[in-house]
Amino acid sequence: MEEFNFDEIIDRRNTYSVKYDALKTLFGRDDITPLWVADMEFRSPKCIRDVLEKYVQSGVYGYNSEPAQMKPTIAGWMLQEHEWKVESDWISFIPGIVRGIGLAVNFFTKPGDKVVVQSPVYHPFTNVPLGNGRKVLRNPLKEGKMDLDSLDSLLSAEGPVKMMILCSPHNPGGYLWSREDLTQLAEICHRHGTLVISDEIHADLNLWGNRNISFASVSDIAAENSITFGAPSKTFNIPGFASSFSIIPNPELAKPFYAWLSANELNCPSIFASMGMITAYTEGKPWRDAALRYIEGNIIYLEEKFAAFRAGGEQLINPVRPQSSYLVWLDCRNLLRHLAGRNELKLEDQPLLVDYFVNKARIGLNDGTMFGPEGLGFMRLNAGCPRSMLGFDLPEVR
Numbered sequence: 001m002e003e004f005n006f007d008e009i010i011d012r013r014n015t016y017s018v019k020y021d022a023l024k025t026l027f028g029r030d031d032i033t034p035l036w037v038a039d040m041e042f043r044s045p046k047c048i049r050d051v052l053e054k055y056v057q058s059g060v061y062g063y064n065s066e067p068a069q070m071k072p073t074i075a076g077w078m079l080q081e082h083e084w085k086v087e088s089d090w091i092s093f094i095p096g097i098v099r100g101i102g103l104a105v106n107f108f109t110k111p112g113d114k115v116v117v118q119s120p121v122y123h124p125f126t127n128v129p130l131g132n133g134r135k136v137l138r139n140p141l142k143e144g145k146m147d148l149d150s151l152d153s154l155l156s157a158e159g160p161v162k163m164m165i166l167c168s169p170h171n172p173g174g175y176l177w178s179r180e181d182l183t184q185l186a187e188i189c190h191r192h193g194t195l196v197i198s199d200e201i202h203a204d205l206n207l208w209g210n211r212n213i214s215f216a217s218v219s220d221i222a223a224e225n226s227i228t229f230g231a232p233s234k235t236f237n238i239p240g241f242a243s244s245f246s247i248i249p250n251p252e253l254a255k256p257f258y259a260w261l262s263a264n265e266l267n268c269p270s271i272f273a274s275m276g277m278i279t280a281y282t283e284g285k286p287w288r289d290a291a292l293r294y295i296e297g298n299i300i301y302l303e304e305k306f307a308a309f310r311a312g313g314e315q316l317i318n319p320v321r322p323q324s325s326y327l328v329w330l331d332c333r334n335l336l337r338h339l340a341g342r343n344e345l346k347l348e349d350q351p352l353l354v355d356y357f358v359n360k361a362r363i364g365l366n367d368g369t370m371f372g373p374e375g376l377g378f379m380r381l382n383a384g385c386p387r388s389m390l391g392f393d394l395p396e397v398r
C-alpha cells in the first residue's frame with residue numbers, strides 16, 4: 001500500500017502561494033507560521049501528480065475538450081460519498097466556487113435584490129453579493145446552530161429575498177447540518193421563493209466518522225429550488241486548478257443558466273482542472289482518508305495544547321471541534337477579555353487578539369470578524385499542515 005508522508009515540510013515560499021506571499025501585507029511580518037487561507041501544506045496525491053507530470057512532459061499544450069468521463073465521474077463520486085443519485089445533465093463545470101457564486105448571483109438576482117447568509121460565514125458569501133450591488137441580510141447562527149425560526153421571520157419581514165447562500169459543511173466552525181435542519185431550511189426557502197445556493201466544497205472532508213448530507217438530496221423541494229456547488233479542490237489540495245462543478249436538478253434553473261455559462265465559455269475546464277478532478281475522484285480516496293486521519297490527530301494535538309493554556313483558572317482558547325474539514329474555529333473570548341481587561345468585548349478589542357497571535361505566538365490566523373461581527377473574539381486556524389507547524393508557543397498573558 002502507498003505510504004503517505006503528511007509530516008513533510010514543503011518550502012512554499014517563492015512559489016506564488018498567496019498563503020506565503022501575502023504574509024507581510026496582511027500581518028506586517030513574514031517570519032510567522034501561516035495557518036490562515038484554506039489550502040493544505042500537503043503534497044497532493046501521487047496519482048494526480050503522475051497524470052499531470054505526464055501531460056506536462058508531452059510539451060504540447062493545445063486546446064482541450066471536456067473529457068467524456070468527467071460528469072459520470074462526478075456523479076459516481078456523489079453517489080459513493082453522499083448517497084445522492086445525480087444525473088450527468090444536472091452537472092456543469094464552473095471555474096471555481098467563489099466565481100460560481102458570482103455567476104449565480106449575477107444570473108439569478110438583480111442589483112438591489114436581497115441575499116441572505118448565516119453568519120459568521122466564509123466572507124465571499126457577503127462580499128460577492130455586495131460587490132455586485134446586492135443587499136446582504138444576516139441570519140446569525142446561534143452557538144453553531146441554524147436559527148430557522150429567525151430565518152423564517154426575516155424572510156417574511158424582508159421578502160422578497162431572492163437567494164440564500166448556504167455553507168454546508170459550514171466554514172468557519174466545521175459544522176455539518178442535520179437532515180432535519182436541511183429539510184426545514186428547504187421548506188422555508190421554498191415557501192418564501194428564496195433560491196438556495198449550497199456551497200459544499202468541504203463536504204468530502206468529514207471527520208470522526210461523520211457523514212455529510214447534500215442539501216438537494218433531502219427532499220424534492222430542496223432539489224427543485226437549489227444549486228449545489230462542489231469541488232475536489234479542498235479535499236485533494238488542488239485549489240490552484242480552479243476545478244469545480246455545479247449540480248442543478250431542476251431543468252428550469254439548469255437550462256438557462258447552463259446555456260449562459262456555455263455562451264460565455266465559462267463551463268470549459270482547463271486540462272489541469274479536468275484531469276485533476278477525474279484522477280482525484282477515481283484514485284485519490286486512500287490519500288484523502290489518510291489525510292483526514294492525520295488532520296484528526298492535529299486537532300487532538302491542538303485541543304491538548306489549548307487545554308493547557310490557562311489564566312485565572314480558565315482556559316483562554318477553546319477550539320470548536322470541526323465535524324468536517326481542517327479549519328478550526330477558536331473561541332478566544334477569554335483570552336481577549338484578559339488582553340482587553342474587560343468582560344464586555346467590543347469590535348475595537350479584536351486587534352489585540354490579532355496582535356497576540358502575530359507578534360507573540362507568531363502565527364498568521366484568519367481574524368474571526370472577517371466572517372461577520374459574530375466572529376468577535378474568534379480566530380480561524382488551518383490545521384491542514386504537518387504537525388510540527390502547530391508547535392507554536394502560547395506566551396503567558398497577565
Ligand SMILES: Cc1ncc(COP(=O)(O)O)c(C=O)c1O
Nearest residue numbers: 038096097098099122171199201
Ligand atoms: C466555503 C468555501 N467556499 C469556497 C471556497 C473557495 O473556493 P474556490 O477556490 O473554488 O473559489 C472556500 C475556500 O476556503 C470555502 O471555504
